[in-house]
Amino acid sequence: MSYQPHKGFFILLLLLLFGAGSIGCRNLEQRPVMKIGYMNCNSEAETMARFKPLTAYLSEQLGIDFEVVPVDTQDFEERFAAGEFAFGHSNSLLYIMLKETQQAQLIATEKRGQYGARTAGAIISKKGSGITTLEDLKGKRMLYGPQLAPSGYLAQYDLMLQVGLDPEVDLAYYAIPHGSFKHEKVVYGVYFGEYDVAAAPALDLELMIAEGRVTADDFNIIAQSEIIPYCTFSAARSVPNDLVVKFRKALLSLTPETTVDYNGERIRVLDSAWITGFDQLTDGDYDPIRRMAKNANMPPYQEF
Amino acid sequence: MRDRFDKICLLAIVVTLIAIVAFASGFVRSDKNRVGDERGPAVERAIQEQVRANFLLETFEPVEQLKEKREYAAALLKVQELEKSYPGEPHLQILRGSILVEQGALTEGIARYAAAVRVNGDYVDANSRLNRRTEITRLVEDSLPGIKSSLEADPNPTYKKALKTLYYLQSRLAGGCE
Amino acid sequence: MVLLAGAVLGLFGVMLADWGNPQNSGICVSCFVENTAGAVGLHANARMQYIRPELIGFVLGSLVSAFSLGEFKSRGGSAPMPRFLAGLFLIVGCAVFIGCPIKLFLRLTAGDLTTLAGLAGLIGGVVVGLRGLAGGVDFGRQQKQVGTTGIWMPAMFVLLLVLVLVRPGFVYFSDRGSAALHAPLLVSLGAGLVIGFLAQRSRFCVTASIRDLFLMGRRAPLLWGLLAFLLVSVSGNLATGSFRPGFYGQPGAHLDFVWSFLGMALVGWISVLLGGCPFRQLIKAGEGDSDAGMVVLGMLVGGGLVQSWEIAATAAGVSLFGKVAVLVGILFVLLNTLLFRERPAAAADR
Known part of the structure; x- marks a missing residue:
């Protein structure tokens, strides 16, 4: 007697194939790709090591494949203006420069050390x-x-x-x-x-x-x-407001316990970036830097 | 009519009561003159608390002096250094909070004050030598209206958190049982 | 008598805070139990240790009243161990809310609107408890007990009175924190005696008033006592300048409304099963009820544990341990609801 497979078996097989196919398709779906420029404090290697896990966390939260772009301080404004990256992480003076010349949007200010989101x-x-x-x-x-x-x-x-x-x-x-x-x-x-x-x-x-x-x-x-804001995340003028809001929310909701999968490891996001958290400051909080830059005849207010 | 057994029991009760009263009254009478291990855990604890308060005030005095001279950066660096020797000590948070508020880092300063009060309620206790009640009351009264209006103008999570922390401090200052 | 008892409770509830007790805590059985537990060494929170004379007054006032009217009866034997644990969880619920049902109303009448969640919880707990009673949940009948077993709980409070008067070195008295705030000893003791006496005579109890409202509606005599209590305490708080309406910055309060609700729901539910809130258990213990005495012992142990295990809430909110403890308390009551339920079929067989 030959074995006759049941009709249900074929239906199940078809369903499995369809399911696997759809999962495969989903995996092939392209997520948007965006770049975040990080100001190098000391070296590119250090910047990559510090900020790759944070970037992986942001990708996870926003459903966007963010790429890390290490940027030297003196090149930051020029490359931001050229549209090489849509988001920037820089010191607060660079933020002022981006704000004044590129109408950058303020996202959040990094907290580190005793002053929190400020420094001196x-x-x-x-x-x-x-x-x-x-x-x-x-x-x-x-x-x-x-x-x-x-x-x-x-x-x-x-x-x-x-x-x-x-x-x-x-x-x-x-x-x-x-x-x-x-x-x-x-x-x-x-x-x-x-x-x-x-x-x-x-x-x-x-x-x-x-x-x-x-x-x-x-x-x-x-x-x-006087105390001034510390390192700052900003976004290009062209970035839609709802994305800026989501980006900010992801940063502000970081706690010391937040982890991310990175290189096969589960690691703490803030610890790896040497950050204790983020605060939402207002653009007005950056006025002391504006005053200092004007007084010292420095960019973006430099006059020759 | 009570039998002999009852009478013996009653007699034993009376004798035991007299003995208790005698020992207890002796205990009370000699209380002031007792020394050494007999002074009791409550007295021992009171001494420890006094010693702790003295130690804290003495150890962190350099920070207070720098703060009085308005050398805030130096004071904060001293706090940082002392934290290596006394990690987790709430007195450091109080000092840090007071320096940060003086410098205008209001939300961070408020958070430091609250962190200290959460660990040690003595900072809002008028009876404590570590009492900072007046300072914290002023902080709450001065900063509440500003934080509230900032929050109304801009529903910002940083202000929201600061407001919640201020309400916590206000509640601790109001007293109650906890 | 009920009106008088309610009014006196409201008056002393406000005035004792004015005379030195912590703000909004003129009378708070759970806070006082935690203070007393700390004083005798059941916990080490140096800010919560004082033998509260009011508690002694409640029990001894009730004893005097019961003896003078021939109502002192040694009775007990109804599920002693569950009652002991129920007493413990009563304090857990109160500690998570920050206050017993009396303090709930004292806080409310001082304008503390955060108590609304607790009030809803207390009422909800009473309703659920009543449904349980209607469904046959019962810890069993009490029996008259031989000897004078009912005297031992008042005797324990006499010992506490001796300790608070003599202040031996092994008893702790806070010199700071909320336990360092207290009205003069004789005033507290006197107020406690008067309240204890009147409460024994009238059977007045805050939770029972709410219970009777659901059972008897407006005809419930205890309800009028509760109204007198509320009227006097509102007037008292207005007169002493303690009335500050609002949600924020209230003394001894937090904003974890869900846990306030659940904490007080636990208290309401247990109180209905036990036949009275923590205050009523003290009064019954004073009139010879050993079952209530077991509850009081459980309350004392609970007073130690909620501080030692950081179950008690603070103005910062409810700790993880507090949340777990409330849920364990609810589980405890649910299990007892099943275990002590006299089902209709079983009742009919009997």
């Missing part, structure tokens, strides 16, 4: 150097951070101008370190006596103290700037 710049000298006031800076050797660093250059430059000191005239000379880790080099420059004073971001000092590389008692804080 400080002018430091070595304890025992006798340099304790801004007046003492006259004729001294000073080390600054990179020129577009709001809390490592702009804030200190502005602080000096506010008390009538012109860094271009009143200092013996000033310099900006080469290569990566400029902010740390600035702190070490003073720590090891190569320079008399330095423009140190409060956050970098804080991190170096937390890691035990220096102590709070090693330095005099000669002056401190």
Whole structure:
């Protein structure tokens, strides 16, 4: 007697084939692809390592395949204007530049360190150097951070101008370190006596103290700037508002426990990006940077 | 009519009661002169709490001094350094909160104050040596209207969170049983 | 008598807070139980330790009343272990809400609108409990007990009175926090005695008033006591300037409305099964009811656990442990509803 397969068996087989086919089709469906430009703090490798998991999380939340584009600080505005990436993660001064020249949309501000979504710049000298006031800076050797660093250059430059000191005239000379880790080099420059004073971001000092590389008692804080927003996510003018809102919501809903699948591992998004969270600041919260940039004749308000 | 058994029991009760009263009254009388291990856990705890309050106020005094001189960045860096030795200590959060509020980082400062009060209610307790009631009351009264109006103008989750935290502090200041 | 008892409870509920007790906590049986449990070393929260004389007053006032009227009767034997655990979960429900049913109304009459969720929960719990009773749920009949077993719970409160007067070194008294806030000892004790006496005479109980409203409608005498209580406490809060209507910034309150609802639902449900809220259990324990005494012991243990295990809510909200504890409490009541149900067929066989 030959075996006669039941009619139901064929129907089930057909259904399975149809189901598998539709799943396969779904997998082949193309998700939109967009790019996020991340400002390099130290190196491309570091930027990729920090922000790839966060980007994977954003892709997961928004259903868009985001790609990470590491961007050097000085190229950021030009590449953003050229449309190389629709979203940008940059320092707050770059955000102002993008806002003023490209009408970028503010998304959210990164939280890191004791100030949360804000930070500040400080002018430091070595304890025992006798340099304790801004007046003492006259004729001294000073080390600054990179020129577009709001809390490592702009804030200190502005602080000096506010008390009538012109860094271009009143200092013996000033310099900006080469290569990566400029902010740390600035702190070490003073720590090891190569320079008399330095423009140190409060956050970098804080991190170096937390890691035990220096102590709070090693330095005099000669002056401190007002607080200004920290690194910022923004979007190009062309990005639809509902996508900006979704992007913001995804960032604001991040908690220290949020994880993402990345390279076969389940990892914590915020930890991997060295961030403690995001806040929604208003564009008006960035006005202190605008004032500083105008006072220091820096972009986007530079006049020649 | 009670039998002999009852009478013995009653007598034993009377004797035991007299003994209890005698020992208990002796205990009460000699209370002030007792030393060493006999001073009791409540007294021991009171001493520990006094020592803890003294220790905190003394250890974190440099931060207070820097804050008084309005050297906020230096004060915050000192807080960061002390946190390495005393991680999780709510007094650090109170100090951090007060410095941040002075500097205008209002929402972050409010969050730090609330984090400290959640762990240690002494900061809103008028009877405590760690009491910061006046400071926290001022913070709540000064910042509530501003945060409320900011939230009305812009339904922003950061303001929403700050408002919720302020209500928490307001509730703790209002007292009640918890 | 019911009107008088309700009015006096409302008056002292407001005035004791004015005389030194925590805000909106002139009378709060669950808070007082937690304080007392801490004082005798059942938990280590240094801000919640004080033997509350009001509790002693409730029990001893009831004892005096019961003795003077010949109503003191040693009775008990009805499901002692479930009653003990029910007492424990009564405090769990109260701790998650932050307050017993009396405090619920004191908070409400002081303008704390966050209590509305708790009130809805309490009413819901009473309704569910009544459905249970109607369906045959019963912990069993009490029996008259030989000896004077009913005297031991009042005796325990006499011991607490001695401890609060003598203040030996092994008893803890908070010097800060809400337990450090209290009216003068003799005032608290006196108020407790008066309330205990009147409550024993009148059988007044907040939860029973709500229960009777559903059973008897407007004819329920206890309902009038509740109305007198509300009227006096609203007037008192207005007169003392404690009336601050609103949802936010209220003393000893949180905004976890779902858990306020569930916490008080648990209290309402258990109270109906036990025949009274935490306050009523103290009064019954004073008149010789050992079953109520078991509930009171459970309440004391619960008072220790809710603090030690961080079950008690704070102004920051309800902890995960608190949420789990309420659900375990609801599970406990559901299981007992099944286990102690006298089904119609079984009843007919008897």
